[in-house]
Amino acid sequence: MAGAIWVHGEQAPDGSLARISTEVATAARALAKASGRDVEGVVIGAKPDAAAKELARFLPRVRSLTEPATAEHAAGTIVAQRLAALVERDKPDYILAGAGPEGRDLAGALSALLGWGVLVNATAVEWADGPVVEMSAFGGKLNTRSAFTGGHGIVTIRPNVVAAEPAAKPGKVGPATIDGELRLPKVRVVERVEEAGAAAPIEEARVIVAGGRGVGGPDGFRLVEELAAALGGAVGATRAAVDAGWINYSQQIGQTGKIVKPQLYLALGISGAIQHKVGMQTAETIVAVNRDPDAPIAEFADLVVIGDLFEVVPAVLAELRARPG
Amino acid sequence: MLRIAVLVKPVPDTASGGERLGPDLRLDRQAVPAVVNANDEYALEAALKLVEAHGGEVTLVSMAASAGAETLRKGLAMGAQRGVLVSDPTLAGSCTLSTVRVLAATLREVEFDLLLAGADTSDGGGGVVGPGVAALLGLPYLSYAAKIEPDPEARTVRVRRISPTGFDVIEAPLPALVVCTQALGEPRYPSLKGIMAARTKEVVTKSLADVGVSPDDAGGAVATTKVLDASKPAARAATRVVRDPAPAAAKQLVAFLAERKVV
Ligand SMILES: Cc1cc2nc3c(=O)[nH]c(=O)nc-3n(C[C@H](O)[C@H](O)[C@H](O)COP(=O)(O)OP(=O)(O)OC[C@H]3O[C@@H](n4cnc5c(N)ncnc54)[C@H](O)[C@@H]3O)c2cc1C
Ligand SMILES: Nc1ncnc2c1ncn2[C@@H]1O[C@H](COP(=O)(O)O)[C@@H](O)[C@H]1O
Numbered sequence: 366m367a368g369a370i371w372v373h374g375e376q377a378p379d380g381s382l383a384r385i386s387t388e389v390a391t392a393a394r395a396l397a398k399a400s401g402r403d404v405e406g407v408v409i410g411a412k413p414d415a416a417a418k419e420l421a422r423f424l425p426r427v428r429s430l431t432e433p434a435t436a437e438h439a440a441g442t443i444v445a446q447r448l449a450a451l452v453e454r455d456k457p458d459y460i461l462a463g464a465g466p467e468g469r470d471l472a473g474a475l476s477a478l479l480g481w482g483v484l485v486n487a488t489a490v491e492w493a494d495g496p497v498v499e500m501s502a503f504g505g506k507l508n509t510r511s512a513f514t515g516g517h518g519i520v521t522i523r524p525n526v527v528a529a530e531p532a533a534k535p536g537k538v539g540p541a542t543i544d545g546e547l548r549l550p551k552v553r554v555v556e557r558v559e560e561a562g563a564a565a566p567i568e569e570a571r572v573i574v575a576g577g578r579g580v581g582g583p584d585g586f587r588l589v590e591e592l593a594a595a596l597g598g599a600v601g602a603t604r605a606a607v608d609a610g611w612i613n614y615s616q617q618i619g620q621t622g623k624i625v626k627p628q629l630y631l632a633l634g635i636s637g638a639i640q641h642k643v644g645m646q647t648a649e650t651i652v653a654v655n656r657d658p659d660a661p662i663a664e665f666a667d668l669v670v671i672g673d674l675f676e677v678v679p680a681v682l683a684e685l686r687a688r689p690g
Numbered sequence: 691m692l693r694i695a696v697l698v699k700p701v702p703d704t705a706s707g708g709e710r711l712g713p714d715l716r717l718d719r720q721a722v723p724a725v726v727n728a729n730d731e732y733a734l735e736a737a738l739k740l741v742e743a744h745g746g747e748v749t750l751v752s753m754a755a756s757a758g759a760e761t762l763r764k765g766l767a768m769g770a771q772r773g774v775l776v777s778d779p780t781l782a783g784s785c786t787l788s789t790v791r792v793l794a795a796t797l798r799e800v801e802f803d804l805l806l807a808g809a810d811t812s813d814g815g816g817g818v819v820g821p822g823v824a825a826l827l828g829l830p831y832l833s834y835a836a837k838i839e840p841d842p843e844a845r846t847v848r849v850r851r852i853s854p855t856g857f858d859v860i861e862a863p864l865p866a867l868v869v870c871t872q873a874l875g876e877p878r879y880p881s882l883k884g885i886m887a888a889r890t891k892e893v894v895t896k897s898l899a900d901v902g903v904s905p906d907d908a909g910g911a912v913a914t915t916k917v918l919d920a921s922k923p924a925a926r927a928a929t930r931v932v933r934d935p936a937p938a939a940a941k942q943l944v945a946f947l948a949e950r951k952v953v
Contacts, residue, residue, distance in 0.1 A: 378855055439860050442831050470833055473821030477790050482914025485816020502814050503709040509920045521816055550830040552862040560856035614873040620704055620812050621728050621872040629952040639705055650950045668930045668946045670939045680940030
């Protein structure tokens with residue numbers, strides 16, 4: 366029987382299942398259906414059970430592997446070693462993970478440990494004799510489709526490219542055990558610091574309201590936050606705003622920040638420079654408020670309001686408040 | 691004293707906007723000027739600041755086509771002492787796993803206390819080469835650094851790792867691999883003196899055989915992945931431009947959001 370498709374179940378900092386894993390699981394289920402192969406989830410962590418249970422809403426079978434070391438140490442390579450050992454024993458053919466920081470750390474280490482290929486940042490996955498992975502190249506100018514040559518491989522999938530859908534009936538959760546020493550050196554966690562007022566993460570947000578230099582300062586970002594809250598979204602930023610110290614780097618979108626694909630991207634006082642554009646241009650809907658009609662963003666937004674954001678945004682907030690329901 | 695090796699990749703300049711694939715579905719490297727991958731410049735800047743503080747030197751390590759030597763000069767002009775470039779015709783069209791194996795093999799012959807890589811590459815990288823190299827070399831792996839504090843006496847390094855809710859402070863013994871981000875600080879421009887000095891610095895070019903990797907383990911012929919095809923994404927619809935004064939513009943904006951079902 367052909368090897369199974371495995372899903373790496375990632376845990377959020379609070380131990381729950383990361384949302385990206387529900388999307389990855391949905392994609393994996395579709396591949397399993399198209400290929401007639403088995404699909405299975407694996408959650409590895411100090412306390413994996415809650416996340417494993419959540420993952421079982423999406424997959425017929427999930428195994429949870431308790432690895433206490435992940436509580437005290439940076440998890441990436443520990444999880445990779447355990448997963449590599451499970452793979453060598455149980456022989457699945459494909460492993461799907463999220464394309465966020467944890468998934469990348471895992472995929473890179475796993476690829477090297479197993480000698481398997483890796484296809485990264487998938488924007489779609491289908492089955493044709495193996496996973497066929499669509500990726501966005503050159504900042505969205507081109508879509509490529511790639512495949513593995515050797516009958517096995519690792520795929521990382523971007524957030525928000527698959528709509529998560531639970532399975533018709535929930536799957537079973539069971540424990541996994543694997544022996545063996547952790548050979549790679551451990552990296553100790555000295556302390557975990559929660560930053561006061563840390564903004565909602567942008568990678569998985571369905572709505573992002575982003576501010577640029579035109580927002581003018583930290584006070585202007587209150588307006589961005591207010592609109593984000595009114596739309597139930599997260600706050601993003603350009604590098605200009607990050608460099609000015611108005612907002613944290615974790616919110617930066619673009620070439621050296623994060624690549625996002627929300628349903629709505631609303632840009633306030635952002636010119637739309639190429640290094641920013643590569644991070645957001647696959648958003649489903651792009652709306653911009655900019656006082657310069659010649660700003661590059663006016664060329665690729667779906668809707669642009671030419672005007673002063675300090676006038677337009679309060680009016681939009683009033684309009685949203687006036688809406689019924 | 692700190693010996694730091696930095697993994698740098700020459701990539702097409704994003705700002706040029708002219709990147710394209712050749713008929714073989716590989717990046718057409720003639721089409722656009724190459725630059726040092728932006729995240730690798732942050733790594734290099736961090737390395738230069740660390741050797742300024744602790745003493746020591748910086749070695750650039752890269753796998754690229756032979757023209758990559760020119761791109762490495764920019765890093766030498768910024769202040770790195772030397773470059774090691776692995777370049778071999780068999781490596782054309784190779785996959786990420788080949789890159790990982792080649793870089794790991796190359797690094798076995800380079801002496802370093804700290805190995806720095808970028809968070810990802812702008813030409814389609816997925817941030818997987820760093821963790822791959824660390825796994826093959828058995829190095830402690832510290833990712834997404836916003837701050838790097840080595841203690842050369844104690845032979846340890848502390849990293850502030852960006853987390854979803856703030857940051858983690860993580861620590862490991864040296865030698866270790868640290869993945870670098872823009873949060874480490876703006877890279878310097880090469881000075882005129884630096885540019886002059888770079889002319890006489892050495893970029894050692896090595897073949898696959900020189901680094902002791904078999905063509906069975908790396909290269910285009912044994913690539914683990916292949917590009918099947920490429921297509922232009924569907925063009926976005928034409929932009930709707932609203933020029934009305936704020937209240938009327940706001941109405942249209944919200945109506946548009948409702949049309950798109952986001953409110
Ligand atoms: C290697 C490299 C990597 C980079 N990586 C990134 C990255 O990851 N992300 C990123 O964002 N940038 C990145 N950049 C920077 C990028 O090139 C731009 O400089 C940056 O995106 C500009 O930010 P901005 O749009 O906020 O500012 P500007 O380009 O200054 O634009 C401000 C806009 O606000 C408008 N405006 C001003 N006041 C108002 C007002 N009151 N009402 C309405 N509109 C107003 C102006 O008309 C203008 O269009 C990178 C650059 C380099 C070289
Ligand atoms: N060909 C290469 N030569 C040297 N370093 C590389 C190469 N490819 C990737 N790297 C390093 O690995 C990091 C992550 O790359 P990637 O996995 O391609 O996103 C880069 O920022 C570089 O530091």
